[in-house]
Each structure stands twice: as C-alpha cells, then as structure tokens.
Amino acid sequence: MTHTHQTSITTEQLAIFCKQKGFVFQSSELYGGLSGIFDYGPLGVNFKNNIKQQWWNTFVNNRPDIVGIDGAIVSHAKIWKASGHVDNFEDILLECKKCKQRFRGDHLVEDVLKITADGLKKDAINKLVQENSIKCPNCKGELADAKQFNLMFATNVGPVEGNTAYLRPETAQLIFTNFKLVVETARLKLPFGIAQQGKAFRNEISPRDFIFRCREFEQMEMEYFIHPLKANDCSFIADVMDYSLKVYSEEMQHKKNKEKEMTIKDTLKQNIIKTQWHGYWLAQFHQWFVGLGVNPEHLRIRQHVKDEKSHYALDTWDLEYHFPMGWKELQGFANRTDFDLHQHMKHSGKDLSIFDEETKQKVIPHVVAEPALGVERAMLVFLFDAYHDDKKRGNILLKLHPKLAPIKVGVFPLVNKLEEQTKEVYQLLKDDFVCQYDRSGSVGRRYARADEIGIPYCITFDFDSLEDKSVTVRDRDTTSQIRVKIDELYSILSRLVSCKVTFKELEKHYKKVVVKVNEK
C-alpha cells in the first residue's frame, strides 16, 4: 500500500524545525549525543506540559470515576518478574557479522519484505532472513542468528552490589501494585479507572524516526477496572454510539481490504469491537485528539492480528496515525482482563480482590481497556497536523490548538516609542497567559515569528491605542484583526484560549481592522 501524507514535511525536516525553534534537542549533544534520548527546549517543555495537562483534565480531573497516581521510576525487581517483563520484554536482535551493526529483527524484516512482522518470534525471524537472503542494510554483510534482547534498564539500589532494581519500562504496573491502597483511600466503586503520567525507559535496539521511538520517554496510561462479567455494560455507551471513525479490523487486514469509516454502534453490532467498554474508550481517545485539532482523516483504529497480540490480551486495538512513514501506533488499547492483578497476587501472596457493592461479590476486577499513550508520539501527531508551509505568507504556520500552544499571546508595541504603555498591557496578561513580549523588527516580522511557533493571538499597541484605549488582536489562522478595548482584553483572551468563543464569532461584535501595516 502506498501512503501519501497530507502534511508537507518529513520526519527529518520536522526534527530540524523542532531544533531550530527550541522544541526538541538531541540529548547530550555537546558530547556527541545519546541515541534515542532527547531534551526539551523552552517551547517543547510548555508544549509537552500542555498536552499532559489536557489529558489529565479530560481523563482525571473531569471524571468522577477516575483518579490519578504518580509512581516511582526506580522499582522493585519483583514487580517486573510478576508482570512478565524480566522474562519476556524482549525484541529480536539481528547483528551483522561484518560491521557489527545491530538491528531490530521485526523492523528489518518489515523494511525489506514490506510485510507486518510485529510479534514474530526468534525462529520465525531467522526463517525469513534465511529464506529471503536478507543481508545487513549497512554493508551487505551476513547477519548472525537472531537473539533475544531484553529492553529493561537495570540499576543498583544502595551501596550493596546485586540489589538490582529496574527503571520502569511502562507506567502501568505501578497502578497495579498500588491498586489496593488507591481503591481504599479514594473509596472507589466499580467501574473505575486509575491513571498515571510519567517517564518510562526502554533500551530500544534501534531508536528511530525522531521522537517516535525513544529510549527515555513519557507515557500517559490508564487502567479501567470493571466487574469481570460487565464488559458489555458500559453506562456511558450512548455518548459514543453515533461517533464515527476509520476502523481496520483483523478481518479487513486478512482480506487486504482498506480501513472503513464506521460508527461505534455498527462496530459493536457486527462484533468487530467485542465489548462496549472497549468501544467507548477507543472513541473517547479518538475524540480527544480530534478535539485538539487532529484531522480525523489521519487517524484510524486497527485491531491486532493473532500473532502480534500479547498472550494475556483478550483483544487489542491501536489508535494509529498516518505518519509520513506510514500508519503507526499512537496509542494501544489492550483488554488485559485480570492478568496483572492475578500475577501480583501470585507473586506477592497478597489478596487484591475487592468487594463489589452492586453484586455483593468479592471479585478480581478486569481491565477492560488500558489506553496507553506516549507523550512524544502525541507531540509528533499534533506537530505534523499543525505544520503548514504557508506560501502566501512566506512563512511556516504552526496551527497548534490554542490549548496546546506553548505561548498563547504575543504582545507588540507598534514602534519602540510605545513600549511603556505596551508593557502595561503585558503586565495585565502575563500572570494568566503565557505571553511573549516582542519589540524587535517590523510588526510583520513579529507576526511571522509568532506564526512559526504557533502563537494563536497577537496584540499590537499602536498610536491610536493612546486615544481609544484599545489594541488590535490578530488571529494566527486567518490573519484577521479586531479592535478590542484594553479593559476587555483579559476576558476576551480567556474565552479565546479556552475555546469558549471563536475569533469568527468575535468578528461580528468587534470592529474589524483593515490592516494598515504592511505584513512584511
């Protein structure tokens, strides 16, 4: 299948853009860099925090049925023994006998044969390499037999050697190990969710595609627990029944069909999505991305096929995005049943069952869906969708959703003589909006710079402002401008940035400004 992506930029170009603007830097660059590890610059840190804040607001603060935790990164080895990571969290490694370069087996096979190889075991990879005479893509040397490679980062706790602990490879397990304490302290009743955001570490064999695959990254995960027999009893299902999205089921993949636009109602009726709760959560997160500006054409949900599904998962779907390198996983949704709680009961010897008041039964709840999203992948998606090379303006236009934009308001004096009064406006706003005060170059240049880093609204204080106590507010996406009283500025910006009103609506009530200053 060929993929044409609507955005005008490759992953490499986006990486350059992110470095130039101060979003993302290669970590340790001063000393040659560390592959798969990144630092976030002045814009990147705000952008990342805004994404995390939006996620937390939507899925924790705004929901009575979900609470959050913040677990530790360094964690007891037994957690990862119980979860299966110590024994099974492995990728297949292929090493070139000649140049010693190492490759992730399934990715190399996928790249060469253009097939899906996710989840293939060592023997299957070896067979494909031999049958197709796959050689080292670097030097054409012969590849050694495939080996298993564990992705966990180990560390030693305290001064005693051998006290091994692990940097968590996912945030999820900390939710299970704190399960009983959270249920008791937050007095949770089924169904409920426990969410967490934070760093995770995976010693990926070959990190690639900029921040798509890192060795240090952040996750936003949630475990949603239900009564084991109530997977089809979702009290919120009516909210999403008519929601429609692109669906790529296991059957469609086998038949080599294309994905199909379907409503959640139809996916459930046709037993494509197997449970109401799974359908509900897929729709909710899809909607979260669309609500924050992602074009739904670039999103689809794809069901895992038999070989790639984890042994414990009943059914798994990925929310995928149409990256320049093809459709790739953005977020996973595994139905993990009671696998994790069972494992931790077995390994800790503690009872993790809870009392369900409705059925008056003691149950080990099922995780009906574990929406697991990487912050870096979300950043990429928002950036790819926002990036426009605007030929008419002659500059990049980064159409980030106002809630995600790292800087919300640009504040400019028309000429430097007006600085004192402009700074008063800046003072009025700066406590509640991340503002950028900019006095250098022509106003046109300042607008262009603001467009390039996604500032949604810019305010210019001009000579008329001295008389009419008003300023112009410029909308990034349309370049249209309105005249607003300084007294009203705070309330108008609040409504704009929180999307309670659109600029178009404001244009009906405020005087439109015919742009006098040459934009360049």
Ligand code: ATP
């Ligand atoms: P992949 O198949 O791409 O390696 P995965 O299936 O192992 O991903 P999960 O274990 O389901 O990923 O992790 C949940 C989410 O965490 C992923 O959907 C992704 O957004 C993010 N994630 C996983 N690994 C990485 C990584 N190395 N770098 C950045 N984000 C990651």
